[in-house]
Amino acid sequence: MKRLLSMALRNVGRNRRRSLLTGLTVFFGVMVIVNARGLMWGLQSMLIEDTVEARVGALQVHRRGYVDSADAAPLELSLPADEPFRQRLLAIPNVAGASGRLVINGQASNGRAQTLFVGRGVDLAHELETCPRSAVTVKAGGSMLQPADADAALLGSALAGAFGVGVGGSVALQATSPGGRVNSLDVQVKGLTESAFPFENQRVAVLPLSTAQGLVGMAGRVTEYAVRVHELSRLEETADALRAALGPDVEVHTWRDLQAFLRDVIYRQNTLLGGVSLLLFVVVLTGIINTMSMSVFERTREIGMLLALGVRRRAILQLFLLEGVLIGLAGGLMGALAGRLLVGGVAALGISFNISGIAAVTVLRPQVTPLFVAAAVAVAVSGSVLASLWPAWRASRLDPVQALRS
Amino acid sequence: MAELLQLRGIQKTYTLGKTEVTALRGVDLAVSPGEFTVVTGPSGSGKTTLLNIIGCLDRASAGTYVLDGEDVSARDFDALAEVRNRKIGFIFQGFNLVPVFDVLENIEFPLALRPDVTAAQARERARQLADAVGLSSFVRHRPDELSGGQRQRVAIARALVTQPRLVLADEPTANLDSHTSEQILELMLGLNRQEGVTFLFSTHDPRVVAHAHRALSIQDGRMVDGALAPASGAGH
Ligand SMILES: Nc1ncnc2c1ncn2[C@@H]1O[C@H](COP(=O)(O)OP(=O)(O)O)[C@@H](O)[C@H]1O
Ligand SMILES: [Mg+2]
Numbered sequence: 001m002k003r004l005l006s007m008a009l010r011n012v013g014r015n016r017r018r019s020l021l022t023g024l025t026v027f028f029g030v031m032v033i034v035n036a037r038g039l040m041w042g043l044q045s046m047l048i049e050d051t052v053e054a055r056v057g058a059l060q061v062h063r064r065g066y067v068d069s070a071d072a073a074p075l076e077l078s079l080p081a082d083e084p085f086r087q088r089l090l091a092i093p094n095v096a097g098a099s100g101r102l103v104i105n106g107q108a109s110n111g112r113a114q115t116l117f118v119g120r121g122v123d124l125a126h127e128l129e130t131c132p133r134s135a136v137t138v139k140a141g142g143s144m145l146q147p148a149d150a151d152a153a154l155l156g157s158a159l160a161g162a163f164g165v166g167v168g169g170s171v172a173l174q175a176t177s178p179g180g181r182v183n184s185l186d187v188q189v190k191g192l193t194e195s196a197f198p199f200e201n202q203r204v205a206v207l208p209l210s211t212a213q214g215l216v217g218m219a220g221r222v223t224e225y226a227v228r229v230h231e232l233s234r235l236e237e238t239a240d241a242l243r244a245a246l247g248p249d250v251e252v253h254t255w256r257d258l259q260a261f262l263r264d265v266i267y268r269q270n271t272l273l274g275g276v277s278l279l280l281f282v283v284v285l286t287g288i289i290n291t292m293s294m295s296v297f298e299r300t301r302e303i304g305m306l307l308a309l310g311v312r313r314r315a316i317l318q319l320f321l322l323e324g325v326l327i328g329l330a331g332g333l334m335g336a337l338a339g340r341l342l343v344g345g346v347a348a349l350g351i352s353f354n355i356s357g358i359a360a361v362t363v364l365r366p367q368v369t370p371l372f373v374a375a376a377v378a379v380a381v382s383g384s385v386l387a388s389l390w391p392a393w394r395a396s397r398l399d400p401v402q403a404l405r406s
Numbered sequence: 407m408a409e410l411l412q413l414r415g416i417q418k419t420y421t422l423g424k425t426e427v428t429a430l431r432g433v434d435l436a437v438s439p440g441e442f443t444v445v446t447g448p449s450g451s452g453k454t455t456l457l458n459i460i461g462c463l464d465r466a467s468a469g470t471y472v473l474d475g476e477d478v479s480a481r482d483f484d485a486l487a488e489v490r491n492r493k494i495g496f497i498f499q500g501f502n503l504v505p506v507f508d509v510l511e512n513i514e515f516p517l518a519l520r521p522d523v524t525a526a527q528a529r530e531r532a533r534q535l536a537d538a539v540g541l542s543s544f545v546r547h548r549p550d551e552l553s554g555g556q557r558q559r560v561a562i563a564r565a566l567v568t569q570p571r572l573v574l575a576d577e578p579t580a581n582l583d584s585h586t587s588e589q590i591l592e593l594m595l596g597l598n599r600q601e602g603v604t605f606l607f608s609t610h611d612p613r614v615v616a617h618a619h620r621a622l623s624i625q626d627g628r629m630v631d632g633a634l635a636p637a638s639g640a641g642h
Pocket of ligand 2: 453454455576
């Protein structure tokens with residue numbers, strides 16, 4: 001076995017240029033995959049963070065049936081806006097923060113024009129603990145709402161644009177209480193928000209919770225709690241713990257359930273990446289098959305000689321498999337190393353996305369898990385085995401008499 | 407004296423698509439231990455085919471073959487791998503060394519295939535043989551750093567490393583100049599004399615025939631003159 005390995009190693013070194021070229025395709029294949037995955041994960045975690053930290057929260061708690069009819073913002077499906085209820089949420093392991101919200105539908109107008117809006121009344125005492133980046137989505141020139149603010153609002157930038165209203169201006173908001181009473185209120189615009197999601201820009205007004213409650217006559221009530229978690233990777237188990245603790249009158253959804261659009265984008269990105277990986281895998285495999293076939297062809301006489309000297313057919317098979325694996329392993333390991341270093345380097349630098357007008361810069365940092373890198377190497381190596389199988393098998397089935405005559 | 411090998415009525419037919427080529431048409435041959443036998447004949451007469459069958463690389467289409475008291479006619483290829491490795495040494499016309507191995511590694515290779523031989527034993531025996539064929543100062547050279555004559559010496563040493571009952575050489579001097587051929591032949595004759603190694607080889611070269619104990623001639627797949635009278639060199 002040692003001799004076989006040493007023979008295989010030296011044979012790989014024999015046609016150095018060809019082995020190098022084949023190894024390089026594996027190298028680039030693995031490196032590209034690791035980097036593409038890294039970029040994708042970086043991008044996805046950026047999108048997820050934007051969702052989880054700036055708007056949705058990791059989890060949301062509603063009265064049962066709310067999410068199915070969320071478009072109608074059903075006010076009769078409400079929860080208590082009190083500290084004991086919030087503490088029940090905070091008692092669950094992995095829960096890092098919770099904040100009540102009241103979501104209402106209504107009309108906004110400036111006296112001349114009017115449009116539909118979605119008002120999100122937020123508990124300013126706890127909102128930043130739960131969605132710490134909701135402040136940074138306020139465009140330069142405006143400011144985040146403060147706990148002392150009343151009759152104030154942050155408007156989506158497109159919503160504000162539709163009225164020609166800017167920071168410091170005012171709009172009239174109108175909404176209907178669950179009992180059917182129509183209320184109206186003038187609010188001062190304290191800032192404009194900008195989001196990657198068009199709906200947020202065009203429709204959403206963020207209000208102090210008390211202002212929203214006053215508009216619809218629902219003091220002491222909220223329609224949802226946004227929940228922050230310590231570890232996103234344990235999201236499902238945290239959701240289950242909340243469901244168990246809160247009972248059947250309440251429903252718990254994760255950001256994945258609530259943001260089907262984002263979930264689908266991520267799914268599509270992953271599918272695309274999978275397709276590209278598969279294509280790359282096939283290309284690299286073809287290269288290895290080609291190299292090993294050429295090697296078998298060139299060494300026909302040598303194989304005949306080995307068989308004549310009493311080498312078993314199985315050993316010939318192993319020899320060529322080993323040669324393919326050595327190329328795949330060397331290329332794969334170096335590709336993984338280079339890929340990992342590149343991902344680390346780009347992550348350290350960061351790719352900046354400066355979404356126009358937002359004070360904070362969003363930075364994409366590619367990331368890969370050690371497991372993914374190891375899996376890429378494993379796939380490269382098993383791919384090399386697969387690709388060498390046929391040429392190696394042919395080598396082992398050669399007729400020594402014919403091979404020696406060639 | 408017990409025969410080392412005995413062929414009876416050996417025939418070999420190759421099928422090439424629809425046409426059949428008959429390479430051997432009933433060969434009878436017996437070789438005793440310690441003999442130095444050459445087979446001569448024109449190109450295409452069946453020398454290589456005969457040696458391949460004797461070397462258990464190929465199987466006869468008809469006839470029986472008893473090697474060292476054992477009927478090997480019906481054994482399959484993998485079962486014969488062991489027979490080849492233990493009983494037969496091969497010397498090829500084109501040397502056929504392992505290009506990535508040095509001289510010692512090439513010589514020890516067939517011995518190192520055996521599970522019952524340690525690496526140190528194989529190495530020791532390879533050194534002895536490198537000495538015997540006059541290559542002791544080239545043991546670390548690779549085949550491509552050696553002349554044709556030196557390569558064939560490596561091949562001879564490799565053929566002998568397992569102490570085989572029989573060494574087969576198919577036109578071992580065909581790729582060498584006449585002076586080098588002479589030296590290679592001397593080497594084989596010496597090994598035959600001193601160690602009692604049984605040689606059976608094929609050649610074109612009439613000067614080689616003069617040295618053999620026994621010269622056989624094959625033509626069109628048949629032995630002619632059964633066994634020629636031992637040549638004058640038989641008394642060496
Ligand atoms: N694999 C094969 N397929 C078909 N014909 C073959 C094959 N090997 C040898 N022959 C034929 O068998 C005959 C004997 O060939 P060979 O044993 O090589 O003769 P020699 O070694 O004396 O030159 C020739 O006619 C040759 O063409
Ligand atoms: Mg021949």
